[in-house]
Amino acid sequence: MSDFVEFTGPAGSRGRGRYLSWPGLGLAVPGLALAALAPAALPGPGWLSLLAFAVGLGLAYAGLVRLGRGVFGGSFDLMFWLCLAWLVVLVSAAVLAPMLPLGEYHDIAKTIDAPAMAPPALFSEHPLGTNNFGLDLLARVLYGARASLLVSIGAVAIGMAVGGAIGILAGYFRRLTDTAVGVATNSLLAVPPLILLIALGTVLEPNLRNIAIALSLLALPSMIRMARAATLTFAQREFVLAATAMGASRWRVMGRELLPNVLLPLASYGMVIVSVLIVAEASLSFLGLGIQAPDPSWGNMIAEGEGNAFQDHPHIVLVPGVTLFLTVFAFNLIGEKARKRWDPRQAKL
Structure with a gap:
């Protein structure tokens, strides 16, 4: 047969x-x-x-x-579809979290009678267990996803808008503009990312807006370089040369011809940067410089397992840790797939 x-x-x-x-x-x-x-x-x-x-x-x-x-x-590619399904389920559950029948995730006054450090039990009231205050870990993971994804995607959006504009200017005008942008970009890259985040975290108030702005500084140099490289590639294409020959202004060429073509490789690279910034936000929250407890974040949830708590109740760390790993892995894999398809430099390889 x-x-x-x-x-x-x-x-x-x-x-x-x-x-x-x-x-x-x-x-x-x-x-x-x-x-x-x-x-x-x-x-x-x-x-x-x-x-x-x-x-x-x-x-x-x-x-x-x-x-x-x-x-x-x-x-x-089964792995691609599994990663895509994970992100769809996670984002949908995070967006719909207020409407889902979840346990308490924030107010410890409402969990006085709830079991503390309850282990995961699939068909129980707390399928992923509870923390030391009796707060439901499933609810905290989903509400933590709202914070982590909002901050990371917001930081990438800021980086794409600012970095994309600067990169297109540098790649199109070149000469003095390109040199000045290169010096500024290299200066940002010379500062260790963790040191920069800790410095900003100690100065800025730890809310979602300020954390997103701080993380956008990590995305900015890469976005500038990506937009500049894509602009240099597309600036020699026939449609740009034709628009210039027909008398189109520089701003029209950049806005109408270059921007739509630069946007796709920039967005595909942004998906990879999202995974980096999710880890960066979790690191800040783990150190106590990001989202503050009792507001949930994957970083401060992992920090709850410090000391003997992890040895006696490993689910306290494993639940947010595995969620963080799967999300970062999914964004990385999908972002790399998108880059191979839309990045003109990757397409030549």
Whole structure:
């Protein structure tokens, strides 16, 4: 028997190149079942359940990759779609958090009777457990996502607007303008990022607006360089030369011809920068210079596990830590995919 079975279309016509992989199905179904049932069904030490869960995920992933490539072709990237699904679910849940039936995330006066340090239990009132004040970790993770994503995306937006404009000016006018922008950019890059953030964190009031402005200084040099490089590439294209030959002003060329073309590679690079700034914001909050408790942030949630709390109750750190890791990984992978597609310099490689 063949390892593949060909699909037929909705009207009975046979689909071209679309196959169902029986080996892929044979790996995916048992793998998903093992990952779902192992943590609750296996007796013995916790590491055994964790190992079975990891093996199940590995089998399921290998099977789903084969299934996806059979159905959608060899270019199918399961990891990309998993990362995209994670971001869609996380952002949707964070936006809709006030309307979801979540536990208390902020006011410790409302959690006097709630269990403190409750471990995760999937079908309980607190599926991801509680912290030392009885606050629900699922609710705090989602509200922390609102803060982290708002600050990081806001900082990237500021960096794109300011850095993109400066980079286009430097790449188009060149000469003295390019030299001055280069000196300013190199000066910003010469300051260690953590030192710059700590200095700004001690001077500015720790609210979302000020943190976003402080983080935008980290994104600014990279955005300027990216916009300048893209401008240098597109400034030699036929449509720019034609617009100049037809008498278009410099500002019209930059606004109508260069800006729309520079924006796509800049936005794709911005997705990678978002992941860097999420870690930077978490680092500030961990050090007590960012979002202040009891307002949730992934950084100050991880800080709650300092000392013996992590040894006795590891979920206090693992819940925000794993969420932070998955989000940064997803933004990085999707951003790199976008850069390969829209960055003119990457397309030549």
